[in-house]
Amino acid sequence: MSRGPALRAWLAAWARHLRAGDLLVLGLAVGVCVASALALWQGGRPDKAVIRAGGKVFLEVDLTAPRLVEVPGPLGSTRIEIQPGRARVAADPGPRQYCVRQGWLATAGAVAICAPNQVSLALAGRNAAYDSLSY
Amino acid sequence: MTPSATEIELRPSADDHRVARHAAAAIVLTVAEAAIPLPLPGVKPGLANIVTLVVLARWGWREAVWVALLRVIVGSLVLGQFLAPGFFLSLAGGLASLVALGVAVHLPRRVFGPVSHSVLAAFAHFAGQLVVARIWLVPHDGVFYLVPVFALAATVFGLVNGLVAARLMEDDGAA
Structure with missing residues (x-):
């Protein structure tokens, strides 16, 4: 338990060299990191x-x-559900339901294909990481 | 040996000796750092910049330019990187960070210390490297995908190098 004060003193010895402007510059630097990662x-x-x-x-x-x-489509109606940032095939008259079981699509390039009913749902994005994604 | 009339005599001044000493210290740090394994090419602590920061604060920008450029050239010669792609990346980063330091020294000293200089120089360094890499080595915008990694490295290593430099100059009074 005697380590706490020693560590604090050690940190304080370093922090003493930080001036107000340094903190500003560091804040800006962290801002650039976060902003560039987000962008x-x-x-x-x-x-x-x-x-x-x-x-x-x-x-x-x-x-x-x-x-x-x-x-x-030729077999009936395929119901597609859109929500902010994602979409899915909610219901489809096809026999195997592959496109329905794919669930929510949330990545640019993701595709759900209901082949029997000739309906497909694809997500597009400005800078998509993939041309096409299917599972 | 009798000096001939055409012989040019070089008399290194005290300034020259000082530059050489500091450059030698920076080169040692460069070589030592090359032994540290790093996960990503281009991301390294840049310990030699501690020397540049100290020289900048104590002797001014012109001398810091001498030390930094000597370090880039001689460091690459020692490591066998001279005129290799890595050398040009170092040179571009070094020049960019010297420009940033040339601007940063004019910030008020009372508020902006070596840590500010160090972080700004580190950002300029990776920006200079990235521009050369984008134009010449990897002519694709994909290199910018690494910007957040480089920015984080510049922040962390800039802070650490700046603090070390500040502590080395603890007894310099106002500096």
């Missing part, structure tokens, strides 16, 4: 969802407000 390391965030039916673009929606989209 450069968010490539995977999607901006919008692209819904295709029968190979043609059916709808492009911004991922800003929650929304439900019904997309008609």
Whole structure:
């Protein structure tokens, strides 16, 4: 327990050399670190969802407000749910439900394809880290 | 030996000796630092800059330029890096940080100490390196992906080097 005061004295001996302007410069430096990380390391965030039916673009929606989209296909209607920053196929008339089981897509480039009903949902972003992602 | 009429005599002044001594200390730190394994090329503590900071505070910017550039050139010769890509990166970083130091010394001394000089120089150093790397070595914007890593390294090592330099000058009075 005698280590506490010694450590504090040691730190104080170093901190004595920090002047007011130094703290300002350090604050700015940390700000640059955080700002650059936020600006450069968010490539995977999607901006919008692209819904295709029968190979043609059916709808492009911004991922800003929650929304439900019904997309008609040869088997029936595929329901796509949009939420801020993510989207999913909520219901699909296809037999195997692969696109529904993929769940929420939240990365730019992610794609859910409901092949039997010829509907696909893809997320696009300005600086996408991947061209295409599927699971 | 009788001096011939054409012989040029070099008389190193006290200033020259001082520059040489400081440059030698900086070169030793460069070589010692090269032995430390580091996870990412380009990220290193830059301990030799402690010497530059001390020279800057005690003897002024011109002498700091001499010491820093001698250190870059001789350090690369010793490590076998002279004129290799790493040498040009060091040179670009060194020149950029000297420019930053040239500006930073004019900040009021009472408020901005060696830590400010050190952090500003460290940021200029990685910026200079990055510009050369982007233009010449990795002509792709992908290098900027590493900016946050370099910025963090510049902050941490800038702080540490600045504190060490400040402590070395503890007895300098106002400096």
